[in-house]
Amino acid sequence: MSNITDELELKGWLMDRLPYEMVWVREDSQIIYANARFCKGVGYSLKECMKLKVSDINVTVTPESWKNHWEEVMTKGAVQFRAVHKTKKGKFYEVEVHVQKFSYNGNSYICGTTNEFSESSFYKNLIDNTHSIANVGGWELNLHDGSILATNCALDILNAENSEELTPPKVIYKFKDSGRFKFLLGEVIRKGIAFDELFETKDSPPRYIRAVAKPILKGDKIYKVLGVYQDVTEIKHKENDVTLYKTIIDNAQDLIYVYNDKGDLLHYSESLIEKLGFSKKELNKMSMFDLDTSVTREFYNSHFEELREKGLHRFEWLISRKDGTKFPVDITASHLKYYDEDYSCAVVRDITAKKMRDLKLYEALEEIKFLKERLENENEYLQEEISNKINFNNIIGQSQAYKSVLIQVDQVAPTEATVLITGESGTGKELLARAIHNSSGRKNRPLIKLNCATLPKDLIESELFGHKKGAFTGAIANKAGKFTLADGGTIFLDEIGELPIELQPKLLRVLQEGEYDELGGTKTIKIDVRIIAATNRDLKEMIREGQFREDLYYRLNVFPIHNIPLRARKDDIPLLAQFFLEKYSAKAGKTFKRLSKDTIDALMHYNFPGNIRELENMIERAVIVENGPTLKPGNWIPEKDIVAASNDFKSFEANQRDYIIEVLDHTNWRVSGPNGAAKILKMKDKTLFAKMKRLGIEKKISLK
Numbered sequence: 082m083s084n085i086t087d088e089l090e091l092k093g094w095l096m097d098r099l100p101y102e103m104v105w106v107r108e109d110s111q112i113i114y115a116n117a118r119f120c121k122g123v124g125y126s127l128k129e130c131m132k133l134k135v136s137d138i139n140v141t142v143t144p145e146s147w148k149n150h151w152e153e154v155m156t157k158g159a160v161q162f163r164a165v166h167k168t169k170k171g172k173f174y175e176v177e178v179h180v181q182k183f184s185y186n187g188n189s190y191i192c193g194t195t196n197e198f199s200e201s202s203f204y205k206n207l208i209d210n211t212h213s214i215a216n217v218g219g220w221e222l223n224l225h226d227g228s229i230l231a232t233n234c235a236l237d238i239l240n241a242e243n244s245e246e247l248t249p250p251k252v253i254y255k256f257k258d259s260g261r262f263k264f265l266l267g268e269v270i271r272k273g274i275a276f277d278e279l280f281e282t283k284d285s286p287p288r289y290i291r292a293v294a295k296p297i298l299k300g301d302k303i304y305k306v307l308g309v310y311q312d313v314t315e316i317k318h319k320e321n322d323v324t325l326y327k328t329i330i331d332n333a334q335d336l337i338y339v340y341n342d343k344g345d346l347l348h349y350s351e352s353l354i355e356k357l358g359f360s361k362k363e364l365n366k367m368s369m370f371d372l373d374t375s376v377t378r379e380f381y382n383s384h385f386e387e388l389r390e391k392g393l394h395r396f397e398w399l400i401s402r403k404d405g406t407k408f409p410v411d412i413t414a415s416h417l418k419y420y421d422e423d424y425s426c427a428v429v430r431d432i433t434a435k436k437m438r439d440l441k442l443y444e445a446l447e448e449i450k451f452l453k454e455r456l457e458n459e460n461e462y463l464q465e466e467i468s469n470k471i472n473f474n475n476i477i478g479q480s481q482a483y484k485s486v487l488i489q490v491d492q493v494a495p496t497e498a499t500v501l502i503t504g505e506s507g508t509g510k511e512l513l514a515r516a517i518h519n520s521s522g523r524k525n526r527p528l529i530k531l532n533c534a535t536l537p538k539d540l541i542e543s544e545l546f547g548h549k550k551g552a553f554t555g556a557i558a559n560k561a562g563k564f565t566l567a568d569g570g571t572i573f574l575d576e577i578g579e580l581p582i583e584l585q586p587k588l589l590r591v592l593q594e595g596e597y598d599e600l601g602g603t604k605t606i607k608i609d610v611r612i613i614a615a616t617n618r619d620l621k622e623m624i625r626e627g628q629f630r631e632d633l634y635y636r637l638n639v640f641p642i643h644n645i646p647l648r649a650r651k652d653d654i655p656l657l658a659q660f661f662l663e664k665y666s667a668k669a670g671k672t673f674k675r676l677s678k679d680t681i682d683a684l685m686h687y688n689f690p691g692n693i694r695e696l697e698n699m700i701e702r703a704v705i706v707e708n709g710p711t712l713k714p715g716n717w718i719p720e721k722d723i724v725a726a727s728n729d730f731k732s733f734e735a736n737q738r739d740y741i742i743e744v745l746d747h748t749n750w751r752v753s754g755p756n757g758a759a760k761i762l763k764m765k766d767k768t769l770f771a772k773m774k775r776l777g778i779e780k781k782i783s784l785k
């Protein structure tokens with residue numbers, strides 16, 4: 082050693098190379114010197130170190146507790162303990178400290194030799210590593226001096242530069258709900274109430290931190306608070322995702338089932354509760370077989386077989402509710418394999434609405450088919466009518482007698498009442514039936530006519546009620562009956578007296594129930610038809626003779642209209658004759674304009690056993706054989722004898738009238754006297770005159 086300076090330099094050089102951290106401290110805890118290893122450990126330069134006090138490095142020492150430490154060392158000479166050093170960057174590490182006192186120039190000093198506590202650093206590393214894997218950081222708050230220790234992971238979790246930022250007054254501002262965090266910290270610090278809660282950070286996007294804190298007691302005093310921060314953002318996101326998926330599944334319109342091949346129902350969407358009516362508790366105990374008792378083991382096995390083979394099984398099914406009612410569903414089941422076990426996830430869709438739509442569509446198509454057929458049939462019928470050139474639009478008649486008939490037509494037309502029109506042939510019964518239909522609410526639907534006298538007995542039934550193909554020999558196709566054609570409209574049954582007695586109950590059923598059974602068909606057909614019947618027969622007489630059912634008669638005779646013969650409304654003859662003259666003249670391309678007075682007279686004196694039809698035919702014939710413009714009497718007016726003979730159903734009055742005219746012809750129209758008609762008829766002249774007046778027989782009549 083050359084000199085003291087060299088010696089000091091060497092000592093300093095040697096101290097820096099010592100494998101220990103060494104520090105020298107004054108009584109006032111001021112660091113007066115530290116070796117290089119110490120400076121490196123705490124992260125300060127020597128110059129900086131020499132401005133620090135022990136409590137700036139050793140967090141277990143406070144300015145207040147220093148006095149006690151000093152005294153202990155001064156008394157004992159040397160002391161060994163463990164402490165926690167805080168680096169310039171705010172990190173902590175545990176050290177083993179050996180201190181001893183020494184005196185220099187009458188002053189006392191402490192020399193501390195510290196060494197990082199290897200076991201603690203091992204655990205510290207272990208803790209730090211495991212904590213960073215689990216995203217957990219620990220901290221410990223010393224309530225005595227307010228200092229805080231925190232693991233690196235705790236700092237990382239809260240993006241803190243140093244543990245200072247984790248002290249209660251600062252850390253609370255890391256969280257959105259700082260008020261709540263402050264409150265909970267206050268509770269644990271003051272009252273020792275532990276907490277474990279989730280907090281959202283102020284970061285963007287926010288992170289979720291689970292914060293746990295509990296007090297550490299010394300006796301009954303809280304002297305430290307131990308806490309943990311755990312970043313659960315990922316877990317929370319996953320949890321949120323799971324909640325979202327579950328909400329989606331539970332709110333799906335479809336029902337979702339997860340079940341295994343043994344028939345255990347493992348998971349289900351909450352929609353099952355509402356849709357099937359079972360409680361959650363009940364569902365949790367149920368197997369697939371309990372859920373649907375119609376599922377057999379055989380079906381279930383084959384269902385899984387299909388799933389294993391194709392990965393998918395799609396089918397329609399009827400699902401039962403708790404109350405036993407069922408609804409149609411479409412099931413799409415997919416195969417899942419998990420840990421070598423077979424599962425199925427089935428999406429079950431309620432197809433009630435679809436089925437209803439299909440049914441409605443089917444019904445609509447059937448209806449269209451039916452309407453199409455009906456239109457075709459109606460069309461065919463109307464074409465037939467048109468080709469017959471029937472024109473029923475004009476009803477001619479102004480006589481008082483006929484007016485009372487027309488009043489009845491007017492009265493009954495707007496009602497739904499069945500009408501029975503009686504009267505001789507050719508009086509215009511069909512015309513009245515048409516007038517009733519055309520003035521009724523059914524006028525936009527057809528009036529269908531059937532003359533019971535013109536059809537062979539065995540065809541009337543199929544004509545009226547229709548038949549199915551093969552119902553009888555010759556029924557080569559389905560045929561709609563007149564009643565089906567008339568549905569919604571009116572049917573006119575002419576010559577109802579000719580309806581075979583066997584068919585009368587069937588007509589009665591239509592009148593009473595509005596339905597009938599189709600010939601050869603299986604269904605009962607419902608119809609809405611108004612019936613107008615007509616006859617020139619005396620139905621009451623037929624009832625007596627057993628040819629007509631009395632119940633049917635009363636059903637038909639709801640509103641009887643008796644159509645009077647032409648001879649009882651003679652005033653209408655000129656009008657009718659003029660009408661037919663114009664009609665047939667135009668048709669034949671003739672020039673007839675009027676009837677001569679003689680022609681009118683002659684017609685007025687004819688009794689028209691064939692009624693208006695006879696008059697019409699007569700004029701048609703006259704237009705052909707005569708020439709106009711005025712129609713004069715001619716051969717076209719029939720002889721009286723022929724007239725009488727052709728009238729099978731002449732009334733008593735008509736017969737009387739004919740007979741009186743016959744006698745008058747014989748007496749050359751002399752009424753009184755020995756050669757007069759009254760004598761032949763064995764009655765008083767006055768009586769004969771009165772009768773002639775009543776029967777419309779005028780004394781002077783010229784037939785030619």
Ligand SMILES: Nc1ncnc2c1ncn2[C@@H]1O[C@H](COP(=O)(O)OP(=O)(O)OP(=O)(O)O)[C@@H](O)[C@H]1O
Binds near residue numbers: 509510
């Ligand atoms: N008041 C009238 N005005 C005009 N023409 C009439 C009148 N009444 C009847 N006719 C005509 O007389 C003819 C016979 O009428 P309609 O066929 O209606 O008689 P009907 O009583 O039904 O006969 P049947 O009992 O023989 O079936 C028809 O051509 C019809 O146009």
